[in-house]
Amino acid sequence: MEKTFIMVKPDGVQRNLIGDIVSRFEKKGFKLAGGKLMSIPNALAEEHYGEHKERPFFGELVDFITSGPVFAMVWEGENVIATARQMMGATKPAEALPGTIRGDYGITVGKNVIHGSDSPESAEREINLFFDKEELVDYDKND
Numbered sequence: 001m002e003k004t005f006i007m008v009k010p011d012g013v014q015r016n017l018i019g020d021i022v023s024r025f026e027k028k029g030f031k032l033a034g035g036k037l038m039s040i041p042n043a044l045a046e047e048h049y050g051e052h053k054e055r056p057f058f059g060e061l062v063d064f065i066t067s068g069p070v071f072a073m074v075w076e077g078e079n080v081i082a083t084a085r086q087m088m089g090a091t092k093p094a095e096a097l098p099g100t101i102r103g104d105y106g107i108t109v110g111k112n113v114i115h116g117s118d119s120p121e122s123a124e125r126e127i128n129l130f131f132d133k134e135e136l137v138d139y140d141k142n143d
């Protein structure tokens with residue numbers, strides 16, 4: 001079954017949005033395969049955001065994501081990668097539609113509440129960066 005990496009960013013954790021965000025994915029019908037509250041070490045942040053290394057906001061991005069605890073999750077279900085992106089809304093909150101997570105809660109492009117993998121390749125990479133295999137449940141085991 002398809003899996004994606006979703007993370008409530010420090011602003012979302014601080015604003016007590018973990019429950020709401022988890023609830024949205026549960027109600028949609030996706031299954032939580034793993035989840036943990038954690039502080040991201042600098043090296044992990046730099047690796048996670050490696051593709052943005054040359055961007056002018058890279059330092060800001062790493063500083064923000066390491067500024068407080070995040071809630072990292074793995075969700076699974078049919079088309080979960082693309083559907084989660086739709087549920088999150090556009091990266092820039094001003095462009096995110098009402099009803100989406102960023103549309104409802106985000107104000108700035110940096111503090112935009114949530115991160116989600118943008119492709120099957122990044123989902124695999126990000127899940128492996130943040131989770132050990134033993135930390136994930138396998139719902140398909142008895143199929």
Ligand code: CMP
Nearest residue numbers: 057060061091109110111112114115116
């Ligand atoms: P995310 O989905 O976590 O992946 C890359 C992040 O870069 C993105 O969400 C935004 O929060 C952040 N980002 C994009 N553009 C800018 C910007 N101009 N300034 C600060 N952060 C940005």
